[in-house]
Amino acid sequence: MDLLPALVVGIVVIAISTVLARRLGVAGPLILVAVGLIASLFLPPFAVDPELILVGILPPLLYAAAVRMPAIEFRRDALPITGLAVILVAVSALLLGTLFFFTLPELGFPLAVALGAILSPTDAVATSIVKKLGISPRVVTMLEGESLLNDATALVLLRSAVAAVAAGFSFWGTVGSFAWGVTVAVVIGVVMGMLNLRVRRWIPSVAANTALGFVVPFLAFLPTEHLGGSGLVAAVAAGITTGQGTTRFSTPEQRVSDGINWRTVELLLEGAVFLIMGLELRDIVTATVQKHDGPWIAVGLALAALGIVLVVRTGYVTLIVALQGHRARQRQRERLLDLDERLEAFDADRPAPSGSGRHPLLRRRLQRENPEARRRRVGEVRARITRGLNDLDYYQASPLGWKHGTIIVWAGMRGVVTLAAAQTLPTETPARELLILIAFLVALISLLLQGLSLPFVIRLLRIPAAGDETLSVEEQEELDRELRAAALERLDRPGLLDAQGAPVPEALVAAARERLAGQPRDDLPGPDGLLELRVLLIEAMRERLITLSHEGAFSSAALRHELAVLDADQLSIELRRGPESE
Structure with a gap:
């Protein structure tokens, strides 16, 4: 019965801390750590x-x-994110392992590297502090992508180092374990994400649908861990696949329900780990003081480790x-512009011209295809060109300067993964309490x-x-024009049918076309006769959003905002149509 009051008090503390954080301008996780630390002075171990x-x-x-x-x-900065999540973690773990090997020789090199791996990854929960401070969306994406992926590197290194204590360290064995762990995790995570989307599509009950969604991260995590992969990476892969x-x-009902419920779950879990961090710290310090004549060795090593991590991170x-690479991008x-010009002059109904020239591989491929296949191929190439040009516009509009680099360095905080991983060290590990305290201090000081x-x-x-929720007015207006154009194209199709398969009266089509051509989207006519037509137009706009997301001309924040607006419009219409329409 003691568990229930503790859960109730914990939830209340998390909720109040969230409100206080917004009013005081202090990150909520820091308030929770302080509350937990103070409470630990009056509570039993x-x-x-x-x-x-x-x-x-961690999986959910x-x-x-x-x-x-x-x-x-994320796709645009996949290369630097991968470097931060893999190369930086591996280098940091080896350098920290060298430090601990010389200062705590009783550990041996494998265990010293294990502790280095524990301290190396940044934390997704800690990164939540950054997202509330109005930093460039590109910087936030890089930090969040790094923190989601670097757990695999750290935990695989930790496993390999602990195993090497008994079997001996093998460089290629460690590399093979890492490659296997990530490959299995990505495959299972993507498959689970795709199954999640397709299975939940056929469950009409929103409540049951959301409940099923809660088990997806565990369904990805458990089989991956059983096969020796990284279950956390599998959960991330399933999440990215589901989000896409x-x-x-x-x-629309499912998206709204998922959004609200997952935000609630995330708030509680995120708050719980920081509250636990504060509650556990006192007893860890006490155990270390009793066995190592005070905490000063741990404090000194924690400061040295944090200094090494920051120096290595700064260099990388x-x-x-x-x-x-500004010149390379130019x-x-x-x-890309040259290839686009050649495609503009290309007639897919005639055989592709022979001869030499630029892009000979594309030319030979087009020569072998019939006109319909050539039209499809040209459309695919043009879509890739458009996406490439949009990517270059993004890099030009959001360059990474030394100021952004400073934020990326300073925002790389340690958190719950470091705390939990440290406590998984074998019980026979020499100076285990000291190592756990070092990990706690690095996370806490960070x-x-x-x-x-x-x-x-x-x-x-x-x-x-420039927070990630800040939307450019110009971008929003341009996206509105794109969606109105998609709705007008749907109206211009001959033989427009409603959801029951009946032709839509021309008078309604004309009224909707008039409104769309000159007024904002939410001013579409509202009489009952137009409700079915409005749903059709919303579906057309949503399809255009999917196409625009592939082209990359608009930011994810703008696309997500418009999707939420369309969902709200459709839910409002369905409420007006009444339960008999469902």
Whole structure:
């Protein structure tokens, strides 16, 4: 019965801390850590099984973040994100392992590297602090993508290092384990995400549909772990796949329900891990003081480790910023424009001209295809050209300068993964309490030092506010024009039918066309006779959104906002039509 009051109090504390964080301008996780630390002074010893965090909390938490991942921006910066999540973690783990090997020789090199792997990854929960501070969407995407993916690198290194204590360290064995762990995780995660979209499509009950969605991260996590892969990466892959397909496969009611319920789950889980962090710290410190004559060794090593991590991160991010390749991108733009001009002059109904010239491979491929296949091929190539040019426009509009690099470095905080992974060290590990305290201190100092000072750093650098929810007025107006054009195209199709298969009266089509041509989308006529027609137009606009998301001309935030508006419009119409229409 003690568990129920604790859960009730915990939920109340998380809710109040969220409200206070907004009013005080302080990140909620920092308030929860402080509350937990103060409460631990008056409570009996408190400990949580790390498996509960690794298996019960992290999969749904990372899944929820992955569903909201801005996939367009993630794809554009996939290379630097992968470098941050893999190369930087591996290098940091080896350097930290060297530090611990010389300062704590009783560990041996494999266990020293294991501790380095524990301290190396940034945390998705800690990154939530960054998203509330109005930083560039590109920077937020890079930080969030890194924190979602680097857990695989750290946990595989941890497993390999612990196994090497008994079997001996093997470089190629570690590389093979990492490749297997990530490959299995991605395959299972993507398959589970696709099954999730298709199975839930046939469940009409919104409540049952949402309940089924809650188990998806665990369905991806468990078989992946059984096969030796990274279950957390599988949960992330399932989340990204689900997020990309929800526009096509989910109904408006399902999207609204999922959004509200997952935000609630995320708030509670995120708050719980930081509250647990504060509650456990006192007992970890006490155990270390009793066995190692005070906490000063742990404090010194934690500060040294955090310093190494920041120095290595600074060097790597500096390299990323320096290698943006403005000249290379300009040459790439010229090549794409040249190819686009040639496609504009190309007639798919005539055989492709022979002879030499630029793009001979494309020319030979088109020569072998019939006119219909050539038209389809030209359309595919033109779509890729459009996407490539839009990507280059994005890089030009959102360059990474030294100020953004400073934020990427300083916002790389440690959090719950570090805490949970440290407690999975074998019980026979030498100086285990000391190692756990080092991990706790690195996470705590990182959160307090970097988290509290990050707003000051942003003000000092004079970076203009541009949160990921901020939408450009010009972009929104352009997207509205695109969607109105899609609705007009649907009206211009001959033989327009409603949901029951009956022809739509021409008078209604004319009225809708008149409204769309000169007024905002939400001013479509509202009499009952037009409700069916309005649903058809909303479906046309939603299809155009899917196409635009593939082209990359608009940001994920703008597309997501418009999808929410369309869903709200459709739900409003369905309410007006009454239950008999369902």
